[in-house]
Amino acid sequence: MKIPVILLSGFLGSGKTTLLLSLLKESKARDLNSGVVMNELGKRDVDGYILQEHTGASVEKLLDGCVCCSRKEELPKSLSVLLGRRPDVIYIELTGVADPEEIIKTIQESPLQERLTLHYSVAILDAENALEYSSRLSADKQLVRTLRRQLTSADLIVVNKSDLVEPETLWKIEKVARKQNAEAEIVFTHYSEINLTPLLSGIVPRELYAPVPQRTSQAFKGASLKKTYAEDGGVAVKEPHEERDASFSQVTAITLTYPQAGTSVPSREQLEAFFQKWDGSLLRAKGHVHLAEKEPVQLVQYAGMRTTWEPSRYPGLPYVVFIGMNLNEVQLAELWSALFKP
Known part of the structure; x- marks a missing residue:
């Protein structure tokens, strides 16, 4: 099986x-x-x-x-x-x-x-x-x-x-x-x-267990938009196989944590503004953050110039993962630290 x-x-x-x-x-x-x-x-x-x-x-x-x-x-x-x-x-x-x-x-x-x-x-x-x-x-x-x-x-x-x-x-x-x-x-x-x-x-x-049946075309009708649009007659483009070391060359991921206790934390508006300021180089950001001492932990996700929030029960130290094109880690870390005032 x-x-x-x-x-x-x-x-x-x-x-x-x-x-x-x-x-x-x-x-x-x-x-x-x-x-x-x-x-x-x-x-x-x-x-x-x-x-x-x-x-x-x-x-x-x-x-x-x-x-x-x-x-x-x-x-x-x-x-x-x-x-x-x-x-x-x-x-x-x-x-x-x-x-x-x-x-x-x-x-x-x-x-x-x-x-x-x-x-x-x-x-x-x-x-x-x-x-x-x-x-x-x-x-x-x-x-x-x-x-x-x-x-x-x-x-x-x-x-x-x-x-x-x-x-x-x-x-x-x-x-x-x-x-x-x-x-x-x-x-x-x-x-x-x-x-x-x-x-x-x-x-x-x-x-x-029984053998899995073959798929049938148009099987996914019933999704939230049931109508698909007319095909334009294009054909699949299969590129020749070539050896390569990576699926990308300029995307980097940088993980930044919250400073130690004794500093104030940024507000929701400050974090959203921080994500927006990278002029297209930031492709994705996500993590578990504190917004205020008495507020619950939040799962924050940024993609496509939009930021979403939802409550989280994450028990560890707050952090955000930043993913983007040629992100400057030193500059990102410096501006991140500036969000937290003693």
């Missing part, structure tokens, strides 16, 4: 963790034992803690690097650990700058191919920012190529946050996606809400 693997890719802040949370909750409702490999660029775990807090899932965390390049050798080890826990399904959530084709190849070429099977590869796009990625990130040719491969390797493309843009923008996004992948199902949604039944089709608890 091979364990099905569902792969989630997509650029920073597109909505991968939100979709994974939904999948884990639905899996639990179906009495499925789920395993998760969570990969993060930063040295501190944010998304893995969110998953464990909300679902109690078994999570293997690969931090401080990308699992398709610098952390590539660790993936088989993490999968082996999860297999020892007898899962019914394994989810792999990649960093926003990971090449899923490399992950698929790693699974297919490792000894684990006898125990694992790729069930679905899902790519998630941020409708607000997807059309700007190629120009905004053009200085990092490796990253632009990686974002294309996220599309070419996908069985399903989820255009998330579609409620925040005009219908004309959705048409343009579909044209871009179709030029990279003419066969994948495309759905338009918000809050990563899609019909999960096709993704989990054929996956049952071990004692009820």
Whole structure:
């Protein structure tokens, strides 16, 4: 019996963790034992803690690097650990700058191919920012190529946050996606809400195991936007394979903590202004922060020039992970420290 693997890719802040949370909750409702490999660029775990807090899932965390390049050798080890826990399904959530084709190849070429099977590869796009990625990130040719491969390797493309843009923008996004992948199902949604039944089709608890049926096209109808737009006749563009060391060259992750006790903490407005001031070089920020002594800890997330907040029960010291293009760590740390007054 091979364990099905569902792969989630997509650029920073597109909505991968939100979709994974939904999948884990639905899996639990179906009495499925789920395993998760969570990969993060930063040295501190944010998304893995969110998953464990909300679902109690078994999570293997690969931090401080990308699992398709610098952390590539660790993936088989993490999968082996999860297999020892007898899962019914394994989810792999990649960093926003990971090449899923490399992950698929790693699974297919490792000894684990006898125990694992790729069930679905899902790519998630941020409708607000997807059309700007190629120009905004053009200085990092490796990253632009990686974002294309996220599309070419996908069985399903989820255009998330579609409620925040005009219908004309959705048409343009579909044209871009179709030029990279003419066969994948495309759905338009918000809050990563899609019909999960096709993704989990054929996956049952071990004692009820039966062969997984083949997927059928148009299986994802019933997502929050049921209508897909007409295809433009494009064909999938498959770039020739080439050896490369990384899926990006100019993206860095910097983790900054709160100073020791005795300093005042920044307000919500100050933190939001801090995220906005980096003139496009900051792509993503996330972490667990204190806003005032008596207020609860907050999970803060910044992506696409938007900041969201929600209460958190994180018990450790506050921190924020900053991910961006050519971030100046010294300057970032100095301005960060200036937010905290003695």
